[in-house]
Amino acid sequence: MRRLRNVKIVATLGPASETYETIRALHEAGADVFRLNMSHGSHEEIAEKHKIIRQIEEDLSSPIAILADLQGPKLRVGVFANEEGEDLVSGAKFRLDLDKKEGDLDRVCLPHPEIFAALEPGAHLLVNDGKISLRVEECGKDFANCVVVNGGRISNRKGVNVPDVVLPLAALSEKDKKDLEFVAQLGVDWIALSFVQRPADMLEAREMIRGRAAVLAKIEKPTAVENFDDILDVSDGIMVARGDLGVELPVQNVPPIQKRLIRRCRREAKPVIVATQMLESMIESPMPTRAEVSDVATAIYEGSDAIMLSAESAAGDFPIEAVTTMNNVAIEVESDQTYRDIIEASRSTKGESVADSIVAAAREIAETTDVKAICCFSQSGTTALKVARERPRVSIVAMTSRLGTARRLALTWGTTCVVTPEFDRFKLSVLAAVGAAKRLELATEEDQVVVTAGVPFNIPGTTNIIRVAPCDERLISATDPE
Secondary structure (H helix, E strand, O other): OOOOOOOEEEEEEOOOOOOHHHHHHHHHHOOOEEEEEOOOOOHHHHHHHHHHHHHHHHHHOOOOEEEEEOOOOOOEOOOEOOOOOEEEOOOOEEEEEOOOOOEOOOEEEOOOHHHHHHOOOOOEEEEOOOOEEEEEEEEEOOEEEEEEEEOEEEOOOOEEEOOOOOOOOOOOOHHHHHHHHHHHHHOOOEEEEOOOOOHHHHHHHHHHHOOOOEEEEEEOOHHHHHOHHHHHHOOOEEEEEHHHHHHHOOHHHHHHHHHHHHHHHHHOOOOEEEEOOOOHHHHOOOOOOHHHHHHHHHHHHOOOOEEEEOHHHHOOOOHHHHHHHHHHHHHHHHOOHHHHHHHHHOOOOOOOOHHHHHHHHHHHHHHHOOEEEEEEEOOOOHHHHHHHHOOOOOEEEEEEOOHHHHHHHOOOOOEEEEEOOOOOOHHHHHHHHHHHHHHOOOOOOOOEEEEEEEOOOOOOOOEEEEEEEEOOHHHOOOOOOO
16 A cells, blocks of 8 residues: 555554454554554454454555554552552652552552662652652662652552663563564564663573564663663664653653664664654543644654654544545645655665665666656565665665565554565666556656666565666666576
């Protein structure tokens, strides 16, 4: 399905979007990737959503990416004797410990000995999405005596963030390991790892996945920002998860971090998603706020590959309207000359290989001659990712004989994915490319396209040839390289 914009839209599925009719409507409205949140729903429910997406893909002949988002370790306080919780006052003393007794105004259980093992005096703990801030005054292997910095209501099983220290926690909990194996066998295209702190977290996940899906790191902790380059090296993609990131860091730090991470991902030709609270008001309203529209637009201007809806499409009252709004904002932003100016000014091409040079040349040819599209043959998807890194002004048609590659590339900026037969001659690939460009209404017989491919065929990493081809098959020379 050809889109009229380049940035991709990720829609989370949930109770508001679990039927064939709704999921198909979301795709037709603009959703390119569907996120399955492993924090919610049984394996049976996840499998049913996966089945529906694949049926829609078949019905519309449109490759769709499925992203399974693992829950990650959840740190929560215990329960209180008062079911409504307690109101902590700034300046008061409060104790966290391993005692499983019900909590009160003075203490509560924090059933995570690994937190106490890592704490030091002066460290901060944030409770209930950062609404309550505690500073550690004294701590040991089974307790932490704190002073309340910012007070508020604390109640049963509220989440705890520890921004100041690297916790000795495995990024994959036992639940995550079971979920990972389940979705890998199911056949999802991307698996997102939550609360990544270091490259070793990603390497552990990669070892378990064994190439059955691409691996995406969610950046939502300060330590992940500090270790970002090393994490990026061992990841196939990145999600800037601004919710927890904005809890563990001062909120004013998040926008410049978002901008830096997007540019680093683009330089390395790895897709990046901007996520969390993008159209939050549309959970209950058919119209977004002006600030939310500006937030979506900013992520697009910065060159992100994808923008994501969470509760808006999973549990909101207006899931299709939320996708439609994102789609319309993207079309408007990308038609703005300022968008092109920003995208081209931020281009940073790594010329380390023949393929890098080929795709840079393809973009240059497309922008200096009357060429309508860049058609790239890519078995692994790497060439298409490198073409997308260039952010060309013309459409990108990613052509591959591997359905899995086409699905994964549905997350990548500007790519329209086409599944082709395997070719053993370059001339046949050129004919397939011009045929695809015309079917997608990107070109007519009077136009030209750029074709990139690798010879010998069907071997990943061999992109070494570029051709400007007329879209009239009768004019394609019989002397094209075989």
